[in-house]
Amino acid sequence: MAKSNSPHSPMRRRLLKMGAGAGLLSSVPVTSAFARQQTRARIVIIGAGAAGLAIASRLHNALSGATITLVGARQSHWYQPGLTLVASGLWSMDRVVTQTRDWVPADVRWIEADAAGFNPDNRQVSLTNNETLDYDLLVIATGCQLNYDEIDGMSAALIGQQGIGSVYAGPEAARATDNAIEGLIAQGEGRAIFTLAPTPIKCAGAPLKMTFTTLSRLEDTGIRERFDVDFFTPFRQRVFSVPVYNDFVLERWQAQQVGLYDERRLVAIDAAAKTALFRHASGATEQQSFDFIHVVPPMSAPDAVRHSELAWQDGAMAGEWLETDQYTLQHRRYPEIFGIGDVIGTPFGKTAASVKKQAPVLEENILSFLAGQPLQARYNGYTSCPLITSIGRAVLAEFGYGGELMPSFPFISPTEESWAVWVMKEKMLQPAYYAMLNGRV
Numbered sequence: 001m002a003k004s005n006s007p008h009s010p011m012r013r014r015l016l017k018m019g020a021g022a023g024l025l026s027s028v029p030v031t032s033a034f035a036r037q038q039t040r041a042r043i044v045i046i047g048a049g050a051a052g053l054a055i056a057s058r059l060h061n062a063l064s065g066a067t068i069t070l071v072g073a074r075q076s077h078w079y080q081p082g083l084t085l086v087a088s089g090l091w092s093m094d095r096v097v098t099q100t101r102d103w104v105p106a107d108v109r110w111i112e113a114d115a116a117g118f119n120p121d122n123r124q125v126s127l128t129n130n131e132t133l134d135y136d137l138l139v140i141a142t143g144c145q146l147n148y149d150e151i152d153g154m155s156a157a158l159i160g161q162q163g164i165g166s167v168y169a170g171p172e173a174a175r176a177t178d179n180a181i182e183g184l185i186a187q188g189e190g191r192a193i194f195t196l197a198p199t200p201i202k203c204a205g206a207p208l209k210m211t212f213t214t215l216s217r218l219e220d221t222g223i224r225e226r227f228d229v230d231f232f233t234p235f236r237q238r239v240f241s242v243p244v245y246n247d248f249v250l251e252r253w254q255a256q257q258v259g260l261y262d263e264r265r266l267v268a269i270d271a272a273a274k275t276a277l278f279r280h281a282s283g284a285t286e287q288q289s290f291d292f293i294h295v296v297p298p299m300s301a302p303d304a305v306r307h308s309e310l311a312w313q314d315g316a317m318a319g320e321w322l323e324t325d326q327y328t329l330q331h332r333r334y335p336e337i338f339g340i341g342d343v344i345g346t347p348f349g350k351t352a353a354s355v356k357k358q359a360p361v362l363e364e365n366i367l368s369f370l371a372g373q374p375l376q377a378r379y380n381g382y383t384s385c386p387l388i389t390s391i392g393r394a395v396l397a398e399f400g401y402g403g404e405l406m407p408s409f410p411f412i413s414p415t416e417e418s419w420a421v422w423v424m425k426e427k428m429l430q431p432a433y434y435a436m437l438n439g440r441v
């Protein structure tokens with residue numbers, strides 16, 4: 001027989017429901033500060049990045065009586081949408097770094113360790129500090145893991161050396177990438193290679209943005225013709241998943257003399273020789289030399305998630321990403337587990353703008369779950385990415401599941417580049433992002 005405090009105990013479930021129900025005035029979960037939903041649930045959130053902090057703030061504001069624990073070892077918080085600006089020489093590194101502790105809401109316990117393993121049948125998470133946490137409700141918000149080691153000879157430590165750049169590995173890497181591009185420019189000639197990973201990646205626009213801003217910098221030298229710029233994609237004539245933006249980019253690159261090498265995946269780098277090995281879809285390999293290379297690592301959920309029961313068990317995302325219902329954000333096999341942000345294995349674009357749309361959906365569904373009600377909120381796959389097309393101009397790509405365009409502003413064309421979108425990217429998105437961390441938008 002289940003003990004009264006065991007996670008599966010009917011009594012515990014009844015207690016949770018009673019606690020939840022006490023604050024409810026209607027069947028719709030109430031999130032106002034004046035009518036917080038009552039619960040005694042132990043909520044554990046794994047990952048203290050954009051998504052983990054946003055949902056911690058929202059649940060902290062919406063619930064009364066819950067024990068909320070946030071798990072994540074990283075002490076500094078990175079405003080990752082600013083990394084392309086750092087790597088393009090436009091922002092200093094300190095503009096994208098804040099402290100995680102400054103975003104953790106009062107009354108939320110923050111454990112500065114990572115999740116090491118999950119035991120969903122017992123509703124337990126083990127941590128890298130050897131602690132084990134029991135939960136009634138678990139939120140997975142661990143973001144992406146950068147798998148540089150899947151490229152032979154490559155590691156994050158090489159970023160900034162031998163002309164190797166990669167915007168993804170954090171502020172230092174972004175600054176080192178900028179230095180490597182400066183090195184190419186100072187050389188007065190040479191070949192820049194830009195790559196794309198064969199997996200889903202966070203901010204799918206970032207590799208394109210890095211190409212465009214580097215082109216701007218090379219054009220500004222007045223000797224653009226002395227540089228070769230080539231883009232290698234694992235996909236057939238595709239560098240972005242939404243056709244209208246893909247066509248736009250490919251046409252623009254043709255006009256800017258960017259060589260497109262498709263169906264080629266980066267498999268190895270020889271840093272000392274400054275060569276990169278690509279495998280063609282046919283299986284053949286070819287070596288390419290570079291003076292600068294922008295490496296986009298294959299990405300997956302962090303090992304603790306992808307090697308656990310929580311990952312998809314079959315299909316294209318098996319063993320790679322968190323198994324989640326793409327609309328409710330609830331785990332498909334463990335109803336008391338939810339996912340948010342880059343880690344979820346659904347066909348959406350992995351951006352902070354997606355997190356902003358997911359957070360209220362997840363909050364509503366968690367409140368419903370705690371109240372024993374059906375989950376009614378739906379995430380539509382919304383993704384937004386100000387696709388920088390040159391320094392000073394950008395296109396606001398907004399789309400949902402299936403690539404459906406979802407423009408938000410009547411005065412901004414979803415397919416035309418403008419200075420206004422650049423200003424939005426450069427000046428307005430960061431305050432909106434920080435408001436999201438506070439649970440305010």
Ligand SMILES: Cc1cc2nc3c(=O)[nH]c(=O)nc-3n(C[C@H](O)[C@H](O)[C@H](O)COP(=O)(O)OP(=O)(O)OC[C@H]3O[C@@H](n4cnc5c(N)ncnc54)[C@H](O)[C@@H]3O)c2cc1C
Pocket residue numbers: 046047048049050051052071072073074079080081082083084113114115116141142143144167168202203206302304340341342343350351352353354355384385386
């Ligand atoms: C170069 C670049 C440019 C981008 N540009 C844009 C843009 O223009 N617009 C936009 O909207 N988005 C952009 N993004 C994407 C955006 O930053 C992410 O989509 C967003 O940060 C996702 O939030 P997250 O919480 O899922 O992941 P993250 O913010 O990465 O946070 C995940 C957290 O989980 C932690 N973690 C990892 N493993 C564990 C573990 N085992 N246990 C506990 N914690 C763990 C990590 O340390 C991290 O703190 C960009 C990203 C990059 C890298």
